[in-house]
Amino acid sequence: MRILDSLRFRMASLFQRSKMHAEIEEELRLHIQHRADDLERSGVARAEAERRARIEFGGREKYKEEIHRATGGNFIASFLQDARYSLRMLRKSPGFTAAAVLTLALAIGANAVVFGLMDGLILRPLNVPQSESLYGTHYGNNPGWQSYPNYLDLRDRNRSFEDLAAFNMVLGVGLDTGKDAIVANGFAATGNYFDVMRIQPYLGRFFHSSDEHGPNSAPYIVLTYAYWHSRFHDDRGVVGRQVRLDKHPFTILGVTPPGFQGTLLFLTPDFFMPIVNQEQLGTESLNTRWTEHTVFESLGHLKPGVTPAMAVADVDAVGAYLERTYPKEFGHKTTVLSREGLTSFGPAVRAFVAGLTLLAGLILLAACANLGSLFSARAADRSREVALRLALGSSRKRILRQQLTEAVLISLAGGAVGLLGSVALLRRLSTWQFIPNVPLHIPVALDAKLYVVAFVLALVSGLLFGIVPVRQVLRANPYEIVKAGSSGRVGRRLTVRDVLLVVQIAICAVLVTSSMVAVRGLVRSLHSNFGFDPRDTMVVGVNLATIDLSADKVPAMQRRMIDALKTIRGVESVGLVNGYPPLVYTASIRANVFKEETSDLRPANAAIAPFRYDVSPGYFEAAGTSLLAGRSLSWQDDKNAPAVAVINQNFADRIFGSVANAVGRNYKLQDGTHVQVVGVAENGKYMSLTEDQEPAMFLPFLQSPMSDAYLVVRSKRDPQQLASAIRSKIRELDAGLPVDTETWSNLLNVVLFPSRIATMALGVMGVMGAMLSITGIFGMAAYSVSKRMKELGIRMALGAQRREVLMAALGRPLKLLAFGSAAGLLLGLLATRVLAFIVYQATPRDPLVLAGVVLAMSLLGLLATWIPAQRALSVNPSILLREE
Amino acid sequence: MTDQAQILPGTLDLLILRAVSLGALHGYGILLRIGQISDNALLIEQGALYPGLFRLVRQGLLKSSWGTSENNRRAKFYELTAAGRKRLRQETDSWNRLATAIACALAERPEEA
Numbered sequence: 001m002r003i004l005d006s007l008r009f010r011m012a013s014l015f016q017r018s019k020m021h022a023e024i025e026e027e028l029r030l031h032i033q034h035r036a037d038d039l040e041r042s043g044v045a046r047a048e049a050e051r052r053a054r055i056e057f058g059g060r061e062k063y064k065e066e067i068h069r070a071t072g073g074n075f076i077a078s079f080l081q082d083a084r085y086s087l088r089m090l091r092k093s094p095g096f097t098a099a100a101v102l103t104l105a106l107a108i109g110a111n112a113v114v115f116g117l118m119d120g121l122i123l124r125p126l127n128v129p130q131s132e133s134l135y136g137t138h139y140g141n142n143p144g145w146q147s148y149p150n151y152l153d154l155r156d157r158n159r160s161f162e163d164l165a166a167f168n169m170v171l172g173v174g175l176d177t178g179k180d181a182i183v184a185n186g187f188a189a190t191g192n193y194f195d196v197m198r199i200q201p202y203l204g205r206f207f208h209s210s211d212e213h214g215p216n217s218a219p220y221i222v223l224t225y226a227y228w229h230s231r232f233h234d235d236r237g238v239v240g241r242q243v244r245l246d247k248h249p250f251t252i253l254g255v256t257p258p259g260f261q262g263t264l265l266f267l268t269p270d271f272f273m274p275i276v277n278q279e280q281l282g283t284e285s286l287n288t289r290w291t292e293h294t295v296f297e298s299l300g301h302l303k304p305g306v307t308p309a310m311a312v313a314d315v316d317a318v319g320a321y322l323e324r325t326y327p328k329e330f331g332h333k334t335t336v337l338s339r340e341g342l343t344s345f346g347p348a349v350r351a352f353v354a355g356l357t358l359l360a361g362l363i364l365l366a367a368c369a370n371l372g373s374l375f376s377a378r379a380a381d382r383s384r385e386v387a388l389r390l391a392l393g394s395s396r397k398r399i400l401r402q403q404l405t406e407a408v409l410i411s412l413a414g415g416a417v418g419l420l421g422s423v424a425l426l427r428r429l430s431t432w433q434f435i436p437n438v439p440l441h442i443p444v445a446l447d448a449k450l451y452v453v454a455f456v457l458a459l460v461s462g463l464l465f466g467i468v469p470v471r472q473v474l475r476a477n478p479y480e481i482v483k484a485g486s487s488g489r490v491g492r493r494l495t496v497r498d499v500l501l502v503v504q505i506a507i508c509a510v511l512v513t514s515s516m517v518a519v520r521g522l523v524r525s526l527h528s529n530f531g532f533d534p535r536d537t538m539v540v541g542v543n544l545a546t547i548d549l550s551a552d553k554v555p556a557m558q559r560r561m562i563d564a565l566k567t568i569r570g571v572e573s574v575g576l577v578n579g580y581p582p583l584v585y586t587a588s589i590r591a592n593v594f595k596e597e598t599s600d601l602r603p604a605n606a607a608i609a610p611f612r613y614d615v616s617p618g619y620f621e622a623a624g625t626s627l628l629a630g631r632s633l634s635w636q637d638d639k640n641a642p643a644v645a646v647i648n649q650n651f652a653d654r655i656f657g658s659v660a661n662a663v664g665r666n667y668k669l670q671d672g673t674h675v676q677v678v679g680v681a682e683n684g685k686y687m688s689l690t691e692d693q694e695p696a697m698f699l700p701f702l703q704s705p706m707s708d709a710y711l712v713v714r715s716k717r718d719p720q721q722l723a724s725a726i727r728s729k730i731r732e733l734d735a736g737l738p739v740d741t742e743t744w745s746n747l748l749n750v751v752l753f754p755s756r757i758a759t760m761a762l763g764v765m766g767v768m769g770a771m772l773s774i775t776g777i778f779g780m781a782a783y784s785v786s787k788r789m790k791e792l793g794i795r796m797a798l799g800a801q802r803r804e805v806l807m808a809a810l811g812r813p814l815k816l817l818a819f820g821s822a823a824g825l826l827l828g829l830l831a832t833r834v835l836a837f838i839v840y841q842a843t844p845r846d847p848l849v850l851a852g853v854v855l856a857m858s859l860l861g862l863l864a865t866w867i868p869a870q871r872a873l874s875v876n877p878s879i880l881l882r883e884e
Numbered sequence: 885m886t887d888q889a890q891i892l893p894g895t896l897d898l899l900i901l902r903a904v905s906l907g908a909l910h911g912y913g914i915l916l917r918i919g920q921i922s923d924n925a926l927l928i929e930q931g932a933l934y935p936g937l938f939r940l941v942r943q944g945l946l947k948s949s950w951g952t953s954e955n956n957r958r959a960k961f962y963e964l965t966a967a968g969r970k971r972l973r974q975e976t977d978s979w980n981r982l983a984t985a986i987a988c989a990l991a992e993r994p995e996e997a
Contacts, residue, residue, distance in 0.1 A: 033957055063935060066935035067938045
């Protein structure tokens with residue numbers, strides 16, 4: 001209470017200085033008037049009475065000054081004095097100042113960048129009203145809530161959501177304005193989507209549930225503000241205009257408000273279209289219940305009072321009902337509800353950001369330890385000055401305040417520089433399209449919060465390293481110090497500085513170790529066996545749904561394309577796969593597989609759920625996948641032939657016991673089809689590099705044709721030339737067919753993206769850690785040498801060898817370095833268990849990493865002690881001893 | 885006026901608290917009251933009162949408000965807060981103990997004389 005009062009008084013005195021001045025003036029004047037009244041009453045003339053009252057009052061200015069001091073009013077004045085003094089001191093040692101500011105700029109910059117990411121990815125909810133009650137069913141819950149009929153049942157049967165909307169992604173759609181056709185990406189959303197989001201259009205209107213009248217009944221699209229701005233140049237006349245999506249006419253209804261960018265953080269759509277029309281763009285039929293591809297996510301606001309746990313139970317109950325009612329078509333694991341935006345990547349993203357935050361925090365801690373030891377060394381050097389000030393009557397409080405002011409000034413300068421750097425970096429990050437032609441981006445927050453965080457971090461770290469030398473000042477005995485002279489004692493015992501240096505080096509070694517583990521993991525994952533050979537391979541996306549072609553002619557057209565591409569010079573083999581090839585866009589299809597003897601084909605009875613690829617003859621050659629047994633697929637495996645498959649080794653081992661056993665055996669698909677195994681292919685990676693070994697099956701594409709397919713072309717020719725040759729070949733077959741070419745290696749970048757980013761981030765942190773340890777060791781070594789110049793001079797004069805001089809000067813810093821590195825290495829190895837979560841094959845038990853860390857830390861030590869060592873060796877005893 | 889005693893450092897606050905404890909007063913009134921209750925035995929320069937007053941307000945022991953004095957002039961009146969009343973009690977006790985102890989010590993005659 002009293003603290004509050006005092007604080008309020010202080011604040012009042014800060015902000016109402018002039019008012020206070022006037023009030024004090026008035027009060028003193030009235031005092032004199034009262035005194036004069038009394039004197040006048042005793043018979044003195046008024047003028048004389050006032051004169052005497054003034055004299056009796058005493059020095060008015062002096063008392064006013066005292067009043068100001070009594071009310072803490074001179075706080076600002078003394079702060080300015082401290083600041084001016086600190087600036088003078090800092091200017092006197094520019095090297096120290098620059099090093100300190102730079103160190104903090106790095107540390108605070110790193111933290112600001114990480115905070116910007118955290119804010120964008122985790123803290124900031126979707127930009128819609130009441131987003132805190134917005135929850136959705138997880139993507140990846142196949143084949144449950146990823147199908148439209150199941151969504152409808154969930155929407156109508158749940159009792160937890162106020163209303164449930166759903167959306168699907170429609171990627172790579174040709175959007176033709178009549179002038180030009182450009183590939184765009186959109187969301188196919190249910191009619192109630194915008195109403196569930198509770199947003200209003202910026203222009204025109206949105207589509208609503210009332211617009212839906214069965215399949216393909218609502219040919220409307222809504223543009224996002226950004227797309228309207230870039231493609232339509234803010235033309236308000238677009239409302240009502242017709243465009244074509246993959247040849248189908250759609251009417252532009254309106255534009256979303258600027259802040260709304262869909263309900264996924266990583267992917268910003270260009271347009272929204274009603275989900276009832278998405279079949280026109282070549283997705284599966286909306287009526288199919290067993291698919292996993294007609295809905296990406298369902299989402300809605302929970303009713304007031306409904307907790308996420310209650311909602312999960314409710315959704316699971318609907319799931320159980322559907323499982324009973326449609327045992328063959330519905331299967332679902334337990335439901336997970338998530339806050340919208342990150343979908344099933346949420347946990348991984350959160351873990352990654354948490355890891356980064358931790359590392360950035362460590363960097364800041366190391367920087368503070370670094371600056372703390374620098375400040376403490378500086379305080380030791382300035383002990384004479386402090387002693388003099390104490391002897392001259394300055395209070396210890398005042399001296400401490402001045403030193404803290406110095407620390408805070410440095411940290412604020414460092415914070416400002418760091419913030420500038422991080423803002424620039426975040427700007428680049430937010431516009432960075434890390435995978436060409438893929439509408440993914442990193443959501444980054446750049447707002448006032450970032451500035452506040454940087455300011456607070458700077459202030460806190462300034463106080464943190466500023467208080468390190470406090471004990472020194474408090475214990476300072478002016479008499480002893482002034483008497484002892486500048487050489488001081490050379491401490492033999494463990495000092496605060498030593499501990500700080502060890503802590504700092506340990507932290508830096510942790511950073512260096514983690515970054516090395518991450519880099520090694522990435523290198524290894526680039527050279528691991530994918531089960532195919534992505535080098536010299538072009539992946540060509542061709543969606544025949546974009547042209548007028550009846551479904552029964554699709555396989556023939558696809559065969560013509562394969563044959564045409566084979567005629568290109570330098571092409572070794574060509575194959576086709578329905579949907580995405582392995583490791584592309586982390587998209588893949590799984591299908592339930594039953595043993596031959598299973599008769600009850602409910603999903604729960606499935607033996608395994610392998611990845612399913614429908615491929616053409618020649619695919620294995622083109623992909624570079626080798627067959628271990630049996631035969632490949634052929635053109636005779638068509639609709640009229642019995643169902644056959646090539647399975648991978650893992651499939652064979654798990655269902656048939658061994659590769660040799662598998663060929664010629666049978667298994668069943670969900671729809672009851674008996675499939676005969678004709679060959680076994682090598683194992684591989686299918687959805688992500690970090691997955692465990694998974695089963696996979698390759699079925700003949702002629703037995704389940706699909707218009708959306710990728711051609712795999714193997715050729716050693718230059719990718720650019722090859723791509724244009726491919727394009728012109730396909731244009732010969734159909735002039736209007738959009739072709740999308742990319743090398744398989746480039747597409748792998750998408751899969752590698754998380755570990756790339758992780759490695760990059762860790763690499764940067766590692767480099768920062770290394771820099772911090774250099775400055776730390778350098779500071780310590782240089783200080784130790786400069787303190788002991790005289791001693792070294794005497795040693796040399798007495799005939800010490802160079803080695804002995806070096807040992808005397810640098811032995812201690814090097815010992816601390818070794819100790820800190822060892823501690824850091826151990827901690828780092830423990831920390832890499834966490835890394836294995838994100839970085840593929842991050843194993844700490846890697847002799848190369850161990851050796852690398854030891855080598856790196858020794859090199860750093862050598863580098864950091866080089867200059868001090870030179871200085872120690874160049875000591876000229878005769879000059880040095882003459883000086884004092 | 886000549887036999888007035890210089891007050892001990894730190895005792896002015898106590899005197900102010902005591903003076904104000906009898907009712908709200910303005911600055912000049914406090915001086916008069918101190919003179920009255922101490923039989924004009926203490927010498928206080930008039931201006932010296934004010935830093936003490938502001939300090940006590942800042943410590944939350946006094947509170948102030950503007951009003952009209954008996955001379956029909958504007959004046960700032962001071963009165964004790966609850967904390968001030970408590971502090972006055974404590975300070976009075978410790979002053980009494982100290983005064984008794986010192987008086988006792990001074991009254992004692994040297995043993996070995």
